[in-house]
């Protein structure tokens with residue numbers, strides 16, 4: 045079982061908080077498509093012939109690709125790999141790209157899941173973020189996708205930024221529930237270095253993010269989602285029973301994946317590699333049939349720590365028996381380091397599995413880092 049991630053390296057405009065790799069110029073789109081086709085062919089053995097269960101178009105803004113361009117990429121993959129008959133094929137999309145015409149065209153492709161970047165249902169908030177869409181487009185795009193027959197939809201929402209009062213946050217969540225979608229991903233606004241938002245805060249044009257507000261809105265998110273029958277299956281991900289993102293769940297289970305296009309990461313169990321985050325350098329390397337990637341060989345410790353980090357973030361928790369099988373006696377150390385988190389009520393244990401409590405989820409990264417080998 046394996047996955048393929050395709051990182052679309054362009055966007056219409058730069059959201060103020062975003063540090064993903066993208067260019068706002070589409071000038072080299074055709075060259076990039078030729079290059080990615082070549083990369084997929086050159087990397088055909090990366091997954092050791094394992095069946096591809098999921099394909100994920102992320103980015104960047106994948107909905108800037110035409111249906112034909114998406115089909116060319118998917119057909120290249122299906123021509124080189126065994127792709128499962130019920131593969132999950134997700135396209136991240138921005139609401140302003142999902143016109144009726146575009147959706148009809150996408151219906152003819154193999155895309156069977158949408159991840160729609162809603163973020164907020166308030167125009168002033170979307171403007172503050174420098175998003176390209178408006179609030180009414182967010183709602184309309186989800187409804188249009190559903191009318192055309194796409195049922196497997198997830199929406200992204202952001203919380204924890206200065207304009208978002210608790211009242212507005214409740215409104216955004218109510219709007220999402222009204223759309224009757226089976227999956228929601230929700231993230232606290234974080235300040236990444238080298239973003240416009242970081243510069244605004246540094247020059248005092250914007251206030252810093254308020255950690256207390258973010259924590260309270262995360263608590264509200266968890267309670268409201270639970271009350272609406274959503275499973276909180278990963279820190280930032282909620283779904284109606286069984287509607288997990290198969291692609292992302294496989295990342296957390298350590299399933300192999302190949303990432304293509306600039307800045308995409310790949311993982312094959314032994315190594316991690318990441319492509320150059322520069323469109324021109326990427327095109328130039330592929331013209332010489334070279335993969336412009338750096339590689340890190342994963343040590344036993346890397347793998348253990350990654351398991352601690354990812355498993356604790358999920359509702360399936362950290363399996364101590366599994367850890368003991370890999371780390372042997374060293375796993376006992378984890379028992380010592382975790383005791384303070386039990387005392388604080390941030391960790392709980394059921395049989396051989398450790399879980400973050402609701403409050404513990406606020407400190408997930410800190411707890412995981414403290415348990416690292």
Ligand code: SF4
Pocket residue numbers: 054055056057058059062063064066103104105138161
């Ligand atoms: S659309 Fe997405 S990837 Fe593009 S700038 Fe905005 S947040 Fe970043």
